Amino acid sequence: MRWNEKTRKNELVPYSFEEQHEWLGWQARNRILEFLEETIKDKTLNLKVFAFDLDEPEICKKLLQLAKEKRLLMILDDSKGHKEEKAFETIFETEFLKVSDTDHIKRGHFSSLAHCKIMVQLKKAVPKKVLTGSANFSTNGFYVNSNHVIIFKNSKISQLYSDIFDASFGDENMKKFKVGAFALKDHQILKTTSSPEMTVTVAPHNKVDAERIFDRISTKIERTDTTDILFAVMNDRSAGSILSSLRKQISNENVFSYGITDTIGKNDEDFGIFLYKPNSKRGIRVAARGIENNLPEPFGTVPGIDGYAIHHKFIVVNFKGNDPVVYCGSSNLAFGPEQKNGDNLLEIRDKDIVTAFAIEALRLVDHFHWRNTSLESVGHLWLDNLSGIKKWSESWLTEGNLKCRQRKLYMKK
Template sequence: SQAFSREFPNVDAELEKAKEEGKPQELPSDALAWLSRGLLEEITAFVARAADPTWALDIAIYEYELPAILDQVKGALDRGADVRIVFHAKKGDSQTAENEKNLAGWPTERLRPRLTSSIFHDKFAVLSRVRAGKRDPVSVLCGSTNWTRSGVYLQANVVHIAERPEVARTYLNLFELLFGGADVSATRDWIDSNDPLPEDQPLVAGFSPRSDEKDLDAFVTMIDQAKSDVLFCTAFELDDQIDKALLGAPHDDVLRIGLQNKPSVITGYHRDRTADFAATAYLKEGLEGFLAEKTRQPSGILIHTKLVVVNFTSDAPVVISGSHNLSAAASGHNDENYLVIRGDPEVADCYGVELMRLYDHYRYRWLLDPKNKDPRPDDPCAGRPPNTLCPDNRWTANYFKEGTLEAADRERFGSPVT
């Protein structure tokens, strides 16, 4: 990004020098902290709350890798906290070997491999007080962030911390089932029976695998109830009915602003499904003052956030977010979790603004990409040089034309005109 290039202008030269000297090419600690944007600090601070034997920490994790987190978890164990871990353990899987390596030396009674033919995709931790030998859950940390270098530093991700004992209890109940050794089939049966996904609750925790795709149906229902707008960030291939619901009908009156990151492309949607664009992650040139961008991460998913905000600009927004990839595999085969948060504009603002930050980043890059320099047929300022502003106010016309998505954008995101 331009912000990273401004903040750390010498990083690329330092990495190149390290390469020439045969040293590890590691980003400096201040650059990593900047890339984390507080995410790592939230995870480690959460774990650090397990301060002594009066606390318990139960972790369900897909990728157990990042040393800064692993050290903090081991520190909780060394402080006497009651720590247990369920980890992804698909037979013959490289991630299984990595998890086992990083958990070597742990007391075996505190570990439980999750044997699966799919993905144990959870990344949650439940913090509990220990009273009379029993756990009294206090808080849960969850979200989309894998405990890896890429998850913390190189991808767009979120961490949720719900300081809600009743929500933490639902996660703890599932953890106890997993730690007790339930297989995937038994877990699916338990979730089918114990995870009803009520439609009238302000905060709902959902889990998979399940057998009925009730989660996908619920997501579609919530998205289809959009009256003003749908904002979304998704990763990987979506279930067809989810994709159809997010994109809506061509030229409908719901603003649809989002990013879909599949392994080979980031696709943006600009107000409507008919205005999609393929965004580039890196640019070689830009407007005046553009700084060279050279630092790159390995190819793959850049936007790992799984987030939908329905009716963001209303007083009754709905937020859906977690580890769930909004796919059939996530519903019926993987271990997943997510939160549905209804009617909380303050929370929706946090997610919606982050989503728009990512969207604006990639929309800007699409506009500057040399491949997109041909004049657009709908350009209200036809004839202007590529990548220049309109010389007069012609560009504002559609924003005041009744029935246009530009007018809806102005009315929903801007202040009323008086």
């Protein structure tokens, strides 16, 4: 069933997988396919790709076309689950080697995973553009998970990611990466017309550097002038100071917090799921999984698809406060994986980009907060509003109420 624009009602209308994928993949799918198509059409362009999960058909087709033309270098994860004979990544490697050379693709996994999702576009061997983020180049990454993709059209950033690729290309390079210059250093990018001010760190790190980076981010989250925290993270129960600081601020009534995780379970005590409570200033933390999938008409029952709903890894700090920043990328923000996985973590200090991520957090939290609320209580709420027992606007105007704080946050310049 889908909405028919001609009849202006829900009808059973035939549609193709391509139409379904275009709708589900939305902006991220469009940007990635455009990135690849641009590279294919211009014969002076080449591509370097880090891939973890890789099975999205259109992406695979375009990558294999570039491989056939010897315009693709790839690092493809071969950790557990990806190295079996029937794994899509192994099948892709087989197809790749039918049209290109063994020195154009390297399978590997650092200490644990080759977890980056990166494409670097080069024009006549000079890096010009880079695509990165949390989205895997897979059907889950595009059509099941909530993810983000960022494209930088800046030569300095592109050169950095191209050099990181070269320093990772091959087993020996992966083994020694955490003691190399790229993992040991914070890479500062100054604001220009083509890039925001930001810091890039790449993993795996040794323990000392992982602690240094995590402590810096935790300090920012817990600063006394922190006004708001908005987030969408795959798992906020992992060990590490960043996620510990995040959980701490959720219960801090002096900070507006609004976030979502993919944690499974509905027991507040065990899983720390905080839904909105009237007259409370405590923040909201909702879960995207472990909730009932039975929705009212016309939605019906959501299929039990295997895979994360929330695959994002981002935290916004001070969306409306001093020094707004967003932490994002492929890093799961967990201390152990930061010392084992090939990852990148971006600290972006740009109000427009921070705002875009803040809106994404609000969108996801509002949707899944409704999903976490019992349908019976939602029905009663609508009846009460219609009967005039309680005005929907009351909570937004009551001092000390979380919704009132949210309204004021939106109004703040």
